Amino acid sequence: MSRSPSLPERPRLELDPDMTPDERLEALREHFKEIVQVNEQLTEQLDAARDRQHDLTDEVDQLERENETLKTSSLYIATAEELTDDGVVVKQHGNNQEVLTEVSPSIRDGLEAGDRVAINDSFGVKQILDPETDARAQAMQVDGSPDVSYSDIGGLEEQIREVREAVEEPLVNAEQFREVGIEPPSGVLLHGPPGTGKTMLAKAVANETDATFIKMAGSELVRKFIGEGARLVRDLFELAAEREPAIIFIDEIDAIAAKRTESKTSGDAEVQRTMMQLLSEMDGFDERGEIRIIAATNRFDMLDRAILRPGRFDRLIEVPNPDVEGRERILEIHTQEMNLDDDVDLGAFATETDGLSGAELASLATEAGMFAIRDGRTTVQQSDLHDALEKIEADDDASSVPVAFA
Numbered sequence: 001m002s003r004s005p006s007l008p009e010r011p012r013l014e015l016d017p018d019m020t021p022d023e024r025l026e027a028l029r030e031h032f033k034e035i036v037q038v039n040e041q042l043t044e045q046l047d048a049a050r051d052r053q054h055d056l057t058d059e060v061d062q063l064e065r066e067n068e069t070l071k072t073s074s075l076y077i078a079t080a081e082e083l084t085d086d087g088v089v090v091k092q093h094g095n096n097q098e099v100l101t102e103v104s105p106s107i108r109d110g111l112e113a114g115d116r117v118a119i120n121d122s123f124g125v126k127q128i129l130d131p132e133t134d135a136r137a138q139a140m141q142v143d144g145s146p147d148v149s150y151s152d153i154g155g156l157e158e159q160i161r162e163v164r165e166a167v168e169e170p171l172v173n174a175e176q177f178r179e180v181g182i183e184p185p186s187g188v189l190l191h192g193p194p195g196t197g198k199t200m201l202a203k204a205v206a207n208e209t210d211a212t213f214i215k216m217a218g219s220e221l222v223r224k225f226i227g228e229g230a231r232l233v234r235d236l237f238e239l240a241a242e243r244e245p246a247i248i249f250i251d252e253i254d255a256i257a258a259k260r261t262e263s264k265t266s267g268d269a270e271v272q273r274t275m276m277q278l279l280s281e282m283d284g285f286d287e288r289g290e291i292r293i294i295a296a297t298n299r300f301d302m303l304d305r306a307i308l309r310p311g312r313f314d315r316l317i318e319v320p321n322p323d324v325e326g327r328e329r330i331l332e333i334h335t336q337e338m339n340l341d342d343d344v345d346l347g348a349f350a351t352e353t354d355g356l357s358g359a360e361l362a363s364l365a366t367e368a369g370m371f372a373i374r375d376g377r378t379t380v381q382q383s384d385l386h387d388a389l390e391k392i393e394a395d396d397d398a399s400s401v402p403v404a405f406a
């Protein structure tokens with residue numbers, strides 16, 4: 001802020017008693033001139049002060065208006081991509097729009113490329129968001145002791161055996177692997193249709209090995225945390241190191257590790273950076289101690305083969321929809337707390353549920369319970385299971401109707 005100019009010195013009139021009347025008159029004239037001059041200076045200063053007061057009042061009005069807008073309007077989330085002499089390049093989350101925008105000096109001082117910021121309708125940067133903690137908490141789901149065990153998983157005996165061998169053994173018997181002189185698999189990739197128990201498998205290993213379960217969804221990295229994917233992947237491995245033993249579970253890995261497409265949009269480059277970070281974290285994995293990575297995908301066909309190279313996701317485990325025995329076991333698991341009528345034959349019913357996933361069988365059991373309640377009963381009958389199956393198949397058909405006709 002500019003300092004106010006100092007006041008002019010007050011003119012002094014010095015009259016000598018020995019002065020002649022003419023000399024006195026001259027001195028008085030001089031004094032009068034000085035007073036007029038000082039008066040002019042003071043008037044100028046007063047005008048300047050009034051102008052300044054005007055400016056300040058305008059500034060206060062503007063700040064009040066800004067404050068009001070800040071309080072009332074929603075702000076959008078963006079990432080500051082680059083600071084330039086003219087302002088800052090921000091990329092809005094959700095639509096990936098990049099703009100060069102101005103930023104007030106007070107915000108600019110604390111801003112660094114890569115920060116998440118809040119922007120208004122005209123892309124003005126209004127706030128810097130606390131980066132790490134905020135995004136970390138949103139992007140990762142951390143569970144110190146997941147409550148899924150192998151016995152909660154139906155029909156995946158072979159897959160459980162493979163996961164135990166590839167993930168659990170190296171964690172609990174690291175010494176044995178060293179003595180034999182072999183490297184355990186770095187990462188395990190579970191692939192198969194949705195709702196078949198891939199997440200359950202990963203949680204069960206974490207439970208069995210008393211490891212922290214840390215989940216990150218590839219699709220969210222790409223949709224919600226634009227510009228931050230690579231950093232979050234680094235954070236993910238850092239967090240795992242802080243919390244080891246740990247199981248890192250990357251769901252929907254196809255979102256960050258899909259085959260390269262022809263288009264070269266900035267979104268692709270961003271996804272590419274995220275994947276490169278993941279690969280480099282995995283390549284430096286040997287020294288990381290008690291951390292294992294499990295990834296899952298429903299779109300195995302889309303994966304970039306680079307992530308399947310030795311030392312990366314080099315153990316592939318297919319998790320298919322359950323066969324008839326698997327479906328019976330899953331139905332048993334999900335009805336074990338339910339009050340089933342003696343007429344219920346889960347084995348016979350399982351033969352009618354070909355093609356259903358574990359998740360669909362789990363919701364079928366709940367639906368059957370709902371039919372019993374609607375009918376005023378406290379026991380579930382075979383007919384409730386049939387009604388539930390019809391409902392689930394009808395829901396399925398409805399959701400596969402093309403959008404334009406739905």
Ligand SMILES: Nc1ncnc2c1ncn2[C@@H]1O[C@H](COP(=O)(O)OP(=O)(O)OP(=O)(O)O)[C@@H](O)[C@H]1O
Nearest residue numbers: 152153154194195196197198199200330358359362
């Ligand atoms: N094999 C199974 N045994 C028992 N329950 C199962 C099984 N598979 C799925 N479920 C039920 O479905 C729910 C969802 O399963 P889960 O999240 O493990 O599937 P997923 O394969 O990871 O699915 P997505 O690919 O959609 O992420 C589970 O919480 C469980 O209730």
